Amino acid sequence: MGVAHLSKQLRALLIGMLGPTLQAMGVVWDLLEHGVFARGEIGSLTLEHIVSGPAHLMMATGLALSAICIPIALQVAAASPEELARPEDISGDAELAGELRTAEAAK
């Protein structure tokens, strides 16, 4: 049960980190591209580069993934308290069964 709970939290974290990680990779790639490979072009950023540059596309994809995945991650994380509440239901059922047995014995 504890392992299932941990994997659920881990899954939520992984889903939530997917977009931001892609964005961060895009930023690093773009910084490398502008800072290392095209040092002279830093002052002349064209609209074409911003729209069609692979690093910028990666950042845009990361942003879109964040917008899609973070609400999903929050939903996955929010499902955990229900899972934690389940053992209480089971013990509640056991209590009910015990009461029924007591009622049975009283007959």
Ligand SMILES: [Zn+2]
């Ligand atoms: Zn760029």
